[in-house]
Amino acid sequence: MEGSPAERTRTLHLYNSLSRTVEPFAPLDPTRVTMYVCGPTVYNYVHIGNGRGPVVFDVLASALRRRFGQVIYARNITDVDDKINQAANEQQVPISAITDRFTNAYLQDMAALGVRRPDIEPTATGHISHIIAMIEQLIESGHAYAEQGHVLFSVESFAEYGRLSGRNPDELLAGARVDIAPYKRNPGDFVLWKPSDATQPGWESPWSVGRPGWHIECSAMAAAHLGETIDIHAGGIDLQFPHHENEIAQSVCAHGGKPFARWWLHNGMLNFAGAKMSKSIGNIERIRDLVERHPSEALRYALLSAHYRQPLEWSDNLIAQSVRTLDRLYGTLRDVEAIAATPAIPAAVEAALDDDLNTPAVLALIAGYAADLRKRLAEGQTDGPELAALKADLLGAGLAMGLLQQAPAEWLQRGANTDDDARIQALVDERIAAKAARDFTRADALRDQLAAEGILIEDTPQGVRWRRQ
Numbered sequence: 001m002e003g004s005p006a007e008r009t010r011t012l013h014l015y016n017s018l019s020r021t022v023e024p025f026a027p028l029d030p031t032r033v034t035m036y037v038c039g040p041t042v043y044n045y046v047h048i049g050n051g052r053g054p055v056v057f058d059v060l061a062s063a064l065r066r067r068f069g070q071v072i073y074a075r076n077i078t079d080v081d082d083k084i085n086q087a088a089n090e091q092q093v094p095i096s097a098i099t100d101r102f103t104n105a106y107l108q109d110m111a112a113l114g115v116r117r118p119d120i121e122p123t124a125t126g127h128i129s130h131i132i133a134m135i136e137q138l139i140e141s142g143h144a145y146a147e148q149g150h151v152l153f154s155v156e157s158f159a160e161y162g163r164l165s166g167r168n169p170d171e172l173l174a175g176a177r178v179d180i181a182p183y184k185r186n187p188g189d190f191v192l193w194k195p196s197d198a199t200q201p202g203w204e205s206p207w208s209v210g211r212p213g214w215h216i217e218c219s220a221m222a223a224a225h226l227g228e229t230i231d232i233h234a235g236g237i238d239l240q241f242p243h244h245e246n247e248i249a250q251s252v253c254a255h256g257g258k259p260f261a262r263w264w265l266h267n268g269m270l271n272f273a274g275a276k277m278s279k280s281i282g283n284i285e286r287i288r289d290l291v292e293r294h295p296s297e298a299l300r301y302a303l304l305s306a307h308y309r310q311p312l313e314w315s316d317n318l319i320a321q322s323v324r325t326l327d328r329l330y331g332t333l334r335d336v337e338a339i340a341a342t343p344a345i346p347a348a349v350e351a352a353l354d355d356d357l358n359t360p361a362v363l364a365l366i367a368g369y370a371a372d373l374r375k376r377l378a379e380g381q382t383d384g385p386e387l388a389a390l391k392a393d394l395l396g397a398g399l400a401m402g403l404l405q406q407a408p409a410e411w412l413q414r415g416a417n418t419d420d421d422a423r424i425q426a427l428v429d430e431r432i433a434a435k436a437a438r439d440f441t442r443a444d445a446l447r448d449q450l451a452a453e454g455i456l457i458e459d460t461p462q463g464v465r466w467r468r469q
């Protein structure tokens with residue numbers, strides 16, 4: 001188990017969307033935390049908004065492991081869906097050709113953001129038997145019914161429907177369209193199973209050759225790997241209704257009234273040019289495109305710069321600011337590179353994360369540790385236990401956030417090759433020699449040449465430094 005005894009006894013507080021309050025977190029089993037996060041539907045490349053939840057909940061998973069030891073973290077892959085079917089039909093390939101391609105792309109994009117793989121990555125197509133068994137339980141208990149090859153969940157059979165989202169079931173039904181599907185008994189009933197035609201993937205079931213509805217997939221996968229009651233279920237706020245609401249209804253009813261998830265966590269959306277980032281309206285920035293233009297660690301920093309429950313305005317300015325901040329932090333680490341220090345996560349950082357994952361507070365602490373280091377360097381300190389302790393705090397705080405783990409030179413000279421580095425260093429050395437010889441005309445010309453190539457020269461107490469802008 002990671003962490004000191006004090007760290008393990010500290011209380012983590014998380015906002016529970018179900019109770020609408022911040023609550024002290026305690027797992028059902030003190031030695032085993034279970035967490036399920038809704039993953040992607042793999043029919044296309046994901047945008048940066050799809051990366052916010054995985055980054056935030058990656059920080060949470062690490063914090064949970066430091067406190068409780070074993071964490072079973074599952075993030076699913078939805079690999080059967082009408083959008084996938086449409087793409088496969090248009091390209092005249094099996095759905096696996098689409099899902100394999102975009103699953104791999106998703107994993108590459110998450111790795112670029114520094115997101116560690118979860119313990120379990122279940123796929124919907126790998127759990128058809130679990131899905132069918134859960135649907136059978138719902139029919140037997142009177143919470144679902146079969147009609148015209150479909151199986152639907154009866155919303156009226158679950159008195160607590162609407163509790164998570166705060167929506168009144170009667171109002172939902174009253175607002176439903178009149179021209180509902182003929183196989184529905186009630187406008188609010190949702191599909192658990194639907195028949196497939198010759199152009200769609202299908203599996204044998206007691207009701208039809210068909211495929212599962214979206215909501216039942218997550219319930220079945222969570223139960224199969226984590227149990228009937230799990231500690232944490234997380235995802236974007238856009239999934240709260242109807243997806244998570246429906247998951248609760250079918251899971252609770254299939255398992256004899258047992259709670260499904262004890263904590264529900266929802267991250268806020270990314271806004272782009274004032275509107276929610278969404279494929280449907282086209283205002284998206286794909287992760288793989290952003291990674292080609294910007295350092296991926298800066299993207300992670302930007303995603304953590306606002307509290308996870310709040311909307312985050314995404315912009316080029318936010319990315320540029322994140323790059324500049326990391327430049328300064330890595331520059332500080334470069335200046336103390338010779339000082340031996342083992343990363344240690346400070347108590348203040350853990351306390352900020354205990355406060356409902358207050359990542360902006362952690363970033364402020366990181367800035368403070370770096371500022372203190374620079375101040376001491378400017379005062380002439382070059383070594384000693386105080387500098388080592390501050391460096392350990394800075395690295396440890398970065399570790400808690402998945403930041404500052406590169407070698408400083410790797411960040412500051414990013415994207416360069418060795419030959420180009422040597423050429424630039426030779427120009428810098430020539431400028432130093434020209435200044436020493438009081439040939440300021442030549443020194444200024446070299447400075448201007450380097451600036452034109454995007455090279456920033458810094459005169460520091462440790463000597464002349466350079467980095468790419």
